[in-house]
Amino acid sequence: MPTAPQTTDELYQELRENDRRPYGRTRTVTAEELAEAAEQFDDPEPLIDALLELQEAYTYGSEPRKSPVVFARLLTLLDEQPDVFDERQRNQLFWRFKWVANALRALPEVPLSGLRQWLTEMRDRYEKAGLGLQPYYGQVYQLADHLGEDTTAAYELWAARARTPYSDCEACEICERARHHLTAGDDQRALRTWEPVLAGKQSCQEEPARSASYALLPLLRAARADEARTLHLTGYRACRRNPAMSGEVGRHLEFCALTGNEARGLELLAENRNLFDEVDSPLDLLSFLTGVEVLLQRVELLGHGELPAAGYAGRTWSAAALRAEVRDRADDLAARFDARNGTTAHADRRRARLERAPLLAALELTLRVRTLEDVTPAAPAPTAATSTPAPAALPESLTELIVRTRSLDEEGHPDAKARWARLRTLLDAPDYTHPDDPAVGPLARLRADLLADEAGTAGERDDFARSTALYEQAAARYEEAGLPGAAALARAAALLATAEKAGEDADPAEKAAALTDAHAAMVRLHEETPDLAPRQEARLLRLRASVLGLRLQTSGNEEHAAPAFAEVDLLHEHAVRHEVGQVSGARLLRASTHALTGDLPAAVAEADALVERLRADGPAWHLPRTLVLRGQIHLGLRDAEAAHADLTEALRLAADWPAHATDTGRVHALLAQTCMRLGRPDEALRHLTRSAELDLRRGSRTAAYCTYSNAAQLTLDLGRVEDCIALLDSLLLEPDVVAGELDDRLVAQLRLTRARALHAGEDLKAATAEFVSLAAESAGWDDDPSSHAMIAAETAVLLGESGEFDRAREAARQALAAHALAPRYEQLSSCLRELARLQAQQQGAEGLAGALAHLADAGRIADEARAAGYEARDRSLDSALAYEHGRVNAYAGEYEAALTALDEALALLGEPGEEQGHAGEWAECVRLAGAVEGIYLKRPAPALPRLDAAVTRLTALGHTEEAKPLTSLATQLREGE
Structure with a gap:
């Protein structure tokens, strides 16, 4: 707070502003400062309100040690100056006796006699004020439950009494009754009791999030897993990072551990790392830590104790180490409560939670399904400078391994990749001894083979610069080994990688020119390299055909088609004549070249023939790739059913081969496109998320986030709001996003979709906060004023929905300024009309001037659009504006003006x-x-x-x-x- 308020009006203004803040340290510190500032005024009423705000901040900020202290001061003021309390303040005071009882129970250092004494004080005060005792008996029941005593009598004394104005809200009382039945082992009765809260008919500050966290496991036991999943998504979002709801967070972590979602549990633990240090309530902390321990115990039991886990600040934790720390702290807390209470209730409850067996082997909680294996960091590749453990016993001699690997590589067999990796490990070992065998050749040749393999992998990952460098190194090693043919192949592959690198940021013409130059260089290289083996010549011809195919794809120039076909024919003729295993590759290139020229019937005919040949004669590992191509061709022919069949079979067959053999992420993306054409969006969504996750694993992170962004938008379009939010929350927690390493516009798109989902989910406060933040950030996008106009316009509407019309007007001004640089006629007109409607609807005649000012701006935009010859995609801007004038004037009671405007709108509509x-x-x-x-x-x-x-x-x-x-x-x- 920059300066303390100097008047009571300023104090109340700042109290109102603080009341809009979320509970937490900022709100609490401000409340402390305002309470101190209120001391300066002679009038005690502002001090009472400031203390009430401070106690609320302590209570919902999980600081139970401070809440009773503030309340004691309020109680003293009531005793000393009862007349200064107005009815509202007195009601607040008597309501909060329960807050103090809850706070004292949460502190094991408060003796049991102190708890009972406070309840006596509460009963006496209520009786003296003539208030019903149902709230008092509610606290008596809660104390009995806390102590682990038989609660039957206490429950009846509370639950059988009629509610009073000072009773807990109905949602909270429903939760207490349901929990009573849950403790008694009656899941069904508990769930029936919870129905009004879980259905959203009863709610409050903490509900239904609190009830949802308790209902998760009974729903699973009742075979209602889908409901449990939905409650997990909605309930978790309402309590995450909130110190006052740390126990609820702990129950969500436990739910993840017991449903095969340990990886999500670790993700949520990381998101709630602040709770380790910010929860000041020992009772809440005990509940949270127990949930954490259930999760970490499960992770360790599954053999992943060394996985990193987010824990107490100041050090890096493994799951096993954090579990040990959490166990010690939670055991100590439970022991302190049990010592105070004279029972073993808290240790018993902890033990019961820790001994629960998983309720489901796997429950798909979110669209981003991951296992512990998926989040296990990849082991770093060994280097010559590090000690490498001895490899497992070989099924063949080293000589046989090298010879067989080369043979498989020449065939293009997918198993060659794993064998090269094994040889790389062997070669890097300090005790490696190269075989002295003519069949193996010199060490330089093996090193060249490994470099070429590594270069191919880099090219598959679109790292063309690295691929080029590695191929050049391989060529030099082949020359050293006296193998000019192999060197020529490596240099040809380097030419292709160089051309692709040159074309990354170039326009199509420049990229086509680079590919033309690469082809010419390959031809020269071919002519200048004598005595190529037939198999080597076939591979070189395939590179030549591939580079011309890429040129045709890049340029779309019909003149580039004939040379591409000619190269394919050369390859096919050579492969047939020498029987070198490139026939299917040539036919695959011919089919794709037909597709690139737009001759889809010829392309599908070639693909059909190739599929039949591969089914009959192999090689089998070519079949998935061919089916993918045929599926794409069927998509071009608008035969989505045939495309779906081909792509699905390709995925099934690809599972028989190593992951690198087929780009299954791309296949899933194609299937998503196909499913959308077939009107199966839910299936498309599954393929989109699978494609994105596979891209993440192979390091294509930007592509993965783009695909996930599309998946999130589709999820929102399908009305699956909570799924959309959960997916985006997970992505925004990824380390490279948090560290700011991902493109900021892509992150902004993810956040924008999330903000829209929050709005669709009626979380107006959270949605508005995100939009305001995005509007502030996008104001600096000088290269993209159009996006800022869009974001600022949406922000303005949300602020209007919240009744913050001054801030809405400012956001609208920002949108108008950006619109002047990059017009968005329809969106700005719609925004201004909606702001006018909201202001007139909420403020009536008082808001008419502001509403008409918005409509005047909308009128200027309509004039601009007309002058620019812009035609609206939907309704006419002029007729929509006239209609809004009618609505706004009607809301403000200006009925003649409203009727005139509506008649104008009808005339414009026709x-x-x-x-x-x-x-x-x-x-x-x-x-x-x-x-x-x-x-x-x-x-x-x-x-x-x-x-x-x-x-x-x-x-x-x-x-x-x-x-x-x-x-x-x-x-x-x-x-x-």
């Missing part, structure tokens, strides 16, 4: 035709005009003919649904006559 959208807009305009004229202006005589004529017109055109509201209004007006 008579309806057969189009559904136009008819609906016209009918709504007639309905509002009829209501203004017939009801508010009390002129049914002209209103009824208007309505009757519209009904006749709409009915004749077949728009019976659109006519129904008009018929209903006409009936209402006639009955009123």
Whole structure:
């Protein structure tokens, strides 16, 4: 707080502002400062309000040691100056006796006698004030439950009494009753009791999030896993990072551990790392730590104790080390409570949670399904400078391993990759001895082979610079080994990688030129390298054909088609003549070249023939790739069913081969596209998320996040709001996102989708906060004012929904300024019209001037759009503006102006035709005009003919649904006559 408030008006203004802040240290510190500032005023009333705000901050900020101290001061003020408390303040004070009882129970250092004494104080005060004792008996029951005593009598004394104005809210009492049944082992009765809260019919500050956390396991035991999943998503989001709800977070961690979602549990633990240090309530901390221990115990039991886990600040933790630390701290807390209480209740409850067996082997909680294996960091590749453990016993001699690996590599067999990796490990070992065998050749040749393999892997990952360098090194080693043919192949591959690198940031013409140069260099290299073995020549011809195929794909130039086909024919003729195993590769290139030229029937015919050949004669590992190509061709032919069949079979067959053999991430992406064409969006979503996760694993992180962004948007379009938010929350916690290493615009897109999902999920406060933050960030995007205009416009509308019209006006100004640089006519017009409607609707006549100012801005945008020749995609900007003038004036009670505006809107719309959208807009305009004229202006005589004529017109055109509201209004007006 920059300066302390100098007047009571300033104090109350700052109290109101602080009340809008989330609970936590910022709100608590500000409340402390305001309470201190309130001491300066002679009037005690501001001090009472400041102390009430401070106690609330302590209570919901999980600081139970401080809450009773503030309350004691309020109680002293009540005793000394009872007349200065108004009715609101007195009600607040008596309500908060329960807060103090809860706080004292949470502190093991408070003796049991102190707890009972406080309840006696509460009962005496309530009796003296003539208040019902149901809240007191509620606290007696909660103490008995806390102590682990038989609660039967205490429960009846509380639950059988009628509620009073000072009882806990209905949602909280429902939770207590349900928990009582849960403790008694009656899951079904507990779940029935919880129904109003879990269905959203009863809620409060902590509900339904608190109830949801307790209901998760009973729902699983009742075989209602889908409901448990939904409650986990909604309930967790409501309590995450909140110190006052750390126990609820712990129960969500436990739920993850017992449903095969240990990886998600570790992710949520990382998100809630702040709770280790910010929870000041020993009771809440005990519950949280026990949930953490359940999770870590499960991780360790599954053999992943060395996985990193987020824990106490100041050091790096493994799951096993953190579990040991958490266990000691939680055991100590439980022992302290049990010592104070004279029972073993807390140790027993801890033990029961820790001894629970998993309830489900696997429950898909989010769209991003990951196991502990997925989050295990990859082991670093060994280097010559490090000690490498001896490899396992070989099934063959070293000589046989090298010879067999080369043979497999020449065939293009997928198993060669793993064998090269094994040889790399052997070669890097300090005690490696190269075989003295002519069949193996010199060490330089083996090193060249390994460099070429590594270069191929780099190229597959689009790391073309590294690929080029490695191929050049391999070529030099092959020359050293006296193998000019192998050296030529490596240099040809380097030429292709160089051309692809040159084309990364170039326009199509430049990239095509680079590929032309690469082909010419390959041809020269081919001509200048004598005595190539037939198999080597085939591989060189394939590189030549590939580079011309890429050129055709890049340029789309018909003149590039014939040379590409010619190279493919050369390859095919050579492969057939020498039987060197490149026939299927040549035919695959021919099919793809036909596809690139747009001759899809020829392409599919070639692919069909190749599929049949591969099914009959192999090689089998070529079949998945060929099916993927045929699936793409079928997509181009608009045969989505055939494409789906090919791509699905390709995925199935790819599972028989090493992961690198087929880019399954791309196959999943193609299947997602196919499923959307087939009208199967849920299946498409599964393929999108699988594609993204596979891209993440192979290091293509930007591509993965883009795919996940598309998946999140599709999820939102499908109305799966909580799934969308959970997916984006998970992505935004990725280390490279947190560290700011990912492209900031891509992160902003993820956050924007999340903000829209929060809005769709009616979490207006969170959505508005995210939009405000994004609007502030995007204001600096000088290269992209259009996006800032969009974000600022959406921000303005959300601020308007929250009733913050001054801030909404400022956001709208930002949007208008950006719109001036990059016009967004429809979006800005819509934003301003919506702001006008919200202000008039919420403020009535008082908000009319502000609403009309927004509409004036919208009018200028409509004029600009007309002058620019812009045509709206949906409704006309002018007719929409006139209609909004009608609504705004009607909300403000200016009915004549409203009717005039609506008549103008109808004139602009014109008579309806057969189009559904136009008819609906016209009918709504007639309905509002009829209501203004017939009801508010009390002129049914002209209103009824208007309505009757519209009904006749709409009915004749077949728009019976659109006519129904008009018929209903006409009936209402006639009955009123």
